């Protein structure tokens with residue numbers, strides 16, 4: 030029986046409104062309406078879709094907390110390997126990196142750098158086809174990861190559809206904010222359960238849950254930091270790729286900076302060694318990338334790492350490790 034036109038319109042209006050509320054709340058950290066309004070609209074859309082199943086869309090906001098508990102995760106091969114970063118542990122090693130970069134390019138080539146906070150979470154790849162999220166996978170060993178789409182759909186800051194109907198793969202870091210980590214461990218402590226040692230393990234443990242309802246309750250978040258294939262999008266630089274992802278409605282870190290010298294990179298690193306404690310999530314360093322994509326192509330990769338990027342690692346904080354059991358993540 031054909032669905033009444035008005036009901037079709039109402040469902041479309043609710044889908045769009047909930048998508049917008051979700052974007053403002055989770056991506057912009059700037060809610061448009063009180064939670065009660067969001068919940069009321071969500072309840073109405075769930076009711077409409079239940080009464081008229083033909084209204085259901087794969088990217089409806091009601092489809093975030095998926096269905097059944099999985100028996101396991103499918104393996105996924107990444108078309109472009111998700112590489113790991115080489116490390117620098119002091120300023121001299123950053124100058125060494127700068128020298129190697131300039132040696133790998135022609136002498137008159139200007140080099141500028143993109144600086145990013147190194148989010149201490151779990152690397153994932155998100156695949157969108159014609160603007161719709163079709164798959165989310167862990168990095169795994171860089172070649173083979175696990176399909177955790179149902180868990181990643183529960184992350185509010187991961188949009189189920191983009192602002193444009195483009196097909197691309199993006200990569201980023203899923204993390205658990207500090208306050209959520211504290212709250213989770215308090216609850217675990219009260220239940221006499223093993224605690225997570227740090228937010229990174231808590232995020233990894235949450236994404237490994239076979240029941241999406243558990244992942245949905247862990248308040249995970251994400252920052253995207255690379256396009257799997259940014260050559261296709263006609264972009265010339267990394268900072269343009271970041272701006273493009275933001276335009277599509279993806280969450281990128283507001284502290285990213287495009288700078289034009291290693292002196293400025295070092296100033297950025299020194300700033301965040303000091304200020305990292307004020308962040309609401311953990312970082313374990315700073316990622317520095319040659320900004321020009323042409324220069325990245327010229328520099329290429331070693332067996333394991335890109336020659337055009339490096340991670341400056343902060344000294345590990347001398348944490349008072351308590352003797353509680355640490356949940357095997």
Ligand SMILES: NC(=O)c1cnc(OC2CCCC2)nc1N
Pocket residue numbers: 112113114145146147148149150202254255316335338
């Ligand atoms: N943990 C992070 O925040 C992070 C990790 N990785 C990258 O870059 C990849 C893509 C190019 C080389 C490694 N950027 C980051 N910001």
